[in-house]
Amino acid sequence: MSEDGHEQNAHENVPSRQRRRFPGISSRAYEHPADRSALVALRKLTGFDTVFKALSGLLPERSLRLLFLSDSVRVSDQQFSHLNDMLRDACYILDLEKVPPMYVTQDPQPNAMCIGLDEPIIVVTTGLVELLDEEEMRAVVGHEVGHALSGHSVYRTILLFLTSLALKVAWIPLGNLAILAIVTALREWFRKSELSADRAGLLVGQDLRASMRGLMKIAGGNHLHEMNVDAFLNQAEEFESGGDLRDSVLKILNVLPRSHPFTTVRAAELKKWAESRDYQRIMDGHYPRRSEDKDTSVTDSFRESAASYASNVKSSKDPLMKLVSDIAGGAGDLGGRVRRGFGGFASTSPQDGPPTESANGTEQPPTDTPPRDGD
Secondary structure: OOOOHHHHHHOOOOOOOOOOOOOOEOHHHOOOHHHHHHHHHHHOOOOHHHHHHHHHHHOOHHHHHHHHHHHOEEOOOOOOHHHHHHHHHHHHHOOOOOOOOEEEEOOOOOOEEEEOOOOOEEEEEHHHHHHOOHHHHHHHHHHHHHHHHHOOHHHHHHHHHHHHOHHHHOOOOOOHHHHHHHHHHHHHHHHHHHHHHHHHHHHHHOOHHHHHHHHHHHHHOOOHHHOOHHHHHHHHHHHHHOOOHHHHHHHHHHHOOOOOOOHHHHHHHHHHHHOOHHHHHHHOOOOOEHHHHHHOOHHHHHHHHHHHHHHHHHHOOOHHHHHHHHHHOOOOOHHHHHHHHOOHHHHOOHHHOOOEEOOOOOEEOOOOOOOOOOO
């Protein structure tokens, strides 16, 4: 973005309150470790390069741009000028040199996306524009600009086409199962990338309450007077920790077809990051620069991601994650714990008796009961 006097003057009164700017910020500053590791894993997936190269040459990106140009409203100084101000301001704060074109398309479903192979395009629906207030919308625009800065639009576009045209790409010499594997991997990556973009939205809006309100509205509509942030976050806590292993499996099955994480989970993740030292360091001006990206080690990124996953598993209250943590820690009687996790107590015979608790608080099987086959 130009730094001449005219451009600076354009930002003197935008936004309405002073916000910090992050010159030269690298997307690594806000990217969730799981986002980076999932993307690296995706690129290593067998057949991904073949599909990527094939689709890169075939996807009608020019047609896509013409479609939005002809059948949507392009944001500008003359049309949706308040969104145009937010867009330019978001690019200014994250130091994105070229402002991507932005369109408003008629759709009652609240949604926004950043797509495009050569250059990103941001699209927001009328349902979203009508649902959110100015500060909430600013966080969403920052979210999409974060996608653009991270280069997410390329993979998002491929995901959209593979999802909608899965039956029509069967000619690719990999088979439908391979395509399904790639779509599944793309969805797993994109769910993680949403956590990164939420952080970018917070860096742009710099108002956690507005970000939370926006997520609540996406989940429950324009009824803030009927909703409560603390109660909403408690839902995420209950979702993560509630139930048994059967519920853990159902959570996985429920999220697999989704491109976005569950809204309560996004809110909880964003609040946790906003309260972290990493966020405060960025706000204090200490963050990785794009000029340093070329020196970044892939190994270091993997190590950071692995450490993040290990920490999440260890601290998770989900029954399945607790079991994984116990396996890693060498806990005993895992067979019995798995049975109990899947409702094993209901099928336990009376002579087995209740489990006893050892001095360290872990459950132990009754000492007078011989082990069953397979234990």
